[in-house]
Amino acid sequence: MKPKRRARSGIEVLSSYQPQQQLQCLAMLIQCSLARGDLDNARSQLNRLENLLGNGKYHSDWISNANKVRVIYWQMTGDKAAAANWLRHTAKPEFANNHFLQGQWRNIARAQILLGEFEPAEIVLEELNENAPQSAVDERSQP
Secondary structure (H helix, E strand, C coil): CHHHHHHHHHHHHHHHCCHHHHHHHHHHHHHHHHHHCCHHHHHHHHHHHHHHHHCCCCCHHHHHHHHHHHHHHHHHHCCHHHHHHHHHHCCCCCCCCCHHHHHHHHHHHHHHHHCCCHHHHHHHHHHHHHHHHHHHHHHHHCC
16 A cells, blocks of 8 residues: 555645656556556556657656556456557657666567567567667666
C-alpha cells in the first residue's frame, strides 16, 4: 500500500501545477490497481493518463512508464485491438542504450507477444539481453 499512498500524495502535492506533472504518479496508481486486479479502477485512471499523454510533451522515461501500464492493462484484458493500434503508432527508439529506451522496447515486446508476434518479440528481447551489459557500463560511467 505504500506505493499507492505515495502516488496519491504525489498527485496531491502536484495539484497546484499543470496536470501533466502528475503523469508519473498516475502511472504508479494504475500499476497498483493492476497489481490488485482492479481493472475498473485501472481503466478509469488510464482514461486520464491517455488524456494527459495527448496534451503534453514528456521525457522518454515518463512515456515508457505510461506505456508500460497501458500494455499490461491490454494484456490483462486481452485488448488486442488497442495493442495493435498502439504498436502501429508508438515510437520505436533507434537505440536501446539506456533504461528509458530499453523500457520502451520491453513495452513493444509485450504488445507483440499479446498479438502473437512471437518472432519479432524474441528478436527485441534478444537484442535487449545482448546490449544490457554494455548499457549498464555506459550508464555507470556517465556523471
